[in-house]
Amino acid sequence: xIATGVKKGTAELAILSVLEAGPLHGYELxxxxxxxxxxxxxxxxxxxxxxxxxxxxxxxxxxxxxxxSNGRRRxxxxxxxxxxxxxxxxxxxxLELFSALRRLTKVSNA
Amino acid sequence: xxxxxxxxxxxxxxxLIEDGEAAQVVEELAGHLEENYQSLLRDGxxxxxxxxxxxxxxxxxxxxxxxxxxxxxxxxxxxxxxxxFWFPAFLTLALSMVxxxxxxxxxxxxxxxxxLQGGRLRMTPVAVxxxxxxxxxxxxxxxxxYLSHRAGGRKLTVFSSIVFPVFPYMVFFAVGLPIAIxxxxxxxxxxxxxAFFAGLAGWVIFPAAALLAxxxxxxxxxxxVAKR
Numbered sequence: 315x316i317a318t319g320v321k322k323g324t325a326e327l328a329i330l331s332v333l334e335a336g337p338l339h340g341y342e343l344x345x346x347x348x349x350x351x352x353x354x355x356x357x358x359x360x361x362x363x364x365x366x367x368x369x370x371x372x373x374x375x376x377x378x379x380x381x382x383s384n385g386r387r388r389x390x391x392x393x394x395x396x397x398x399x400x401x402x403x404x405x406x407x408x409l410e411l412f413s414a415l416r417r418l419t420k421v422s423n424a
Numbered sequence: 425x426x427x428x429x430x431x432x433x434x435x436x437x438x439x440l441i442e443d444g445e446a447a448q449v450v451e452e453l454a455g456h457l458e459e460n461y462q463s464l465l466r467d468g469x470x471x472x473x474x475x476x477x478x479x480x481x482x483x484x485x486x487x488x489x490x491x492x493x494x495x496x497x498x499x500x501x502x503x504x505x506x507x508x509f510w511f512p513a514f515l516t517l518a519l520s521m522v523x524x525x526x527x528x529x530x531x532x533x534x535x536x537x538x539x540l541q542g543g544r545l546r547m548t549p550v551a552v553x554x555x556x557x558x559x560x561x562x563x564x565x566x567x568x569x570y571l572s573h574r575a576g577g578r579k580l581t582v583f584s585s586i587v588f589p590v591f592p593y594m595v596f597f598a599v600g601l602p603i604a605i606x607x608x609x610x611x612x613x614x615x616x617x618x619a620f621f622a623g624l625a626g627w628v629i630f631p632a633a634a635l636l637a638x639x640x641x642x643x644x645x646x647x648x649v650a651k652r
Contacts, residue, residue, distance in 0.1 A: 340452060341459040359453055359481050360488035364495035371495070379448075389452045 325365055326374075327408055328355055330393065330401045333375060337392035340366065366391060374400050426461065426475055428454040435485040438576075440504060441496040449492060457481065508577035513588035516568035516635070520561060520589040527556045554626065561631055562638025564589070569639035573646050586639030593627040 328347050332338065338346065343366075344357045357365075369375045374397035377389045393401070432454045439446045457478045464474035482488055493504075532552050565586045572585040601620065604611040 339455075341456045344456075345463075358483055358488075359456060360484065360491050363449070363453065363456075363488075364491035367492070367495040386455065386458075387451065388455055389448070 327404050333393045337390045339388040339390050428457045440493045507575035508581050512568040512571035512585035516564050517589045519564045524557050527553050558634050561634035565635030565638035566642035569642040587632050590628050590632045597624045
C-alpha cells in the first residue's frame with residue numbers, strides 16, 4: 315500500500331488523468347481510480363470531494379448537475395482547458411520524481 | 425431502503441458553508457453513498473452489510489465536515505476563527521486591562537483596616553490593586569472559555585482564548601525585556617534576576633493560573649452538563 319502523504323500528492327494527478335478520458339461523477343471517478351491502480355489508490359469521501367471542490371475552485375475541472383436515465387441527479391466533473399494545461403507539467407513532475415527515486419534506490423523495475 | 429440524504433444531512437449538521445451549497449454537497453455525497461450501496465447489492469452483498477460497507481467510505485464525519493468547509497468556503501473558516509478564538513481572546517484581554525484600570529482608579533484604599541491587630545495594616549498600593557485584579561481574573565477566564573466553547577472551539581482554542589490576556593506580558597518578558605537588557609545599559613544595570621522572575625510570576629504565571637482556574641471550571645461545568 316502507498317503511504318498517505320504520497321497518495322495525497324498523487325491524487326490531483328490521478329483525478330485529472332482519469333477525467334482526461336471524459337466526464338465522470340464522483341462515485342464513478344473514485345471507482346475508476348481504484349480499478350486502474352488495482353486498489354493502490356482509493357479515496358474516502360473526505361479525501362475525494364474536498365479535493366474535487368478545491369480543483370474546481372482552481373478551475374482545473376468543472377462540475378455540472380446532470381440527470382441520469384433513472385432520474386437520479388449527479389454532479390459530473392469534466393476537465394477544463396486550464397486543467398488540461400495543468401496535467402502535462404504535473405505528469406512531467408511526477409515522472410521526474412519517479413525516475414529520480416528509481417535512480418536513487420537503484421530499483422530497476424520500480 | 426436507506427435514506428442516504430437524511431443520513432448525510434444529519435451527520436453534516438451545522439456545515440459552515442452557504443445554505444444552497446450545503447444542500448448540493450449533501451445531495452452529492454448522498455448520491456455517492458447510494459451508488460456504492462446499490463453496486464454492492466448488485467454484487468450480491470446483503471443489505472445490512474452493503475449499507476455498512478458504503479458507510480465505511482467515511483471514516484470520520486467530523487473530519488469530512490472540516491475538509492468540506494475549508495475547501496468550499498474560506499470565509500466560513502475565517503468567521504469560525506473569529507468566533508472561536510479572536511473574539512473571546514480579545515474580549516478577555518480588553519476586560520482584564522479595563523478591570524486593572526478600574527481597580528486602580530476606583531479600587532480599595534491602599535490602607536486596609538486589620539481588626540485582629542487592633543490597628544491599621546499598611547499594604548503597598550501595587551499589592552492592593554494587583555490582588556483585587558487577580559481575584560476577578562477567574563471570571564474573565566470563565567467568560568473566555570464559555571464564548572469559545574459556545575462557538576464550537578476545540579480544547580486548544582479554548583485554552584488559548586482563556587490565557588490570551590497574559591500573552592502580551594509573556595512576549596514582554598520573553599522577548600522585549602531580554603532585547604532591552606542587551607541593547608540598553610540602563611535596563612541591564614537596573615534589573616536583577618530575582619526581580620525578573622518576580623515580574624514573570626506576577627504578570628504571567630499567577631494571572632494565567634487565575635484565568636485558567638475560571639476557564640477550566642467553566643469547561644468542566646459545560647462538560648458535566650453535556651454528559652447528563
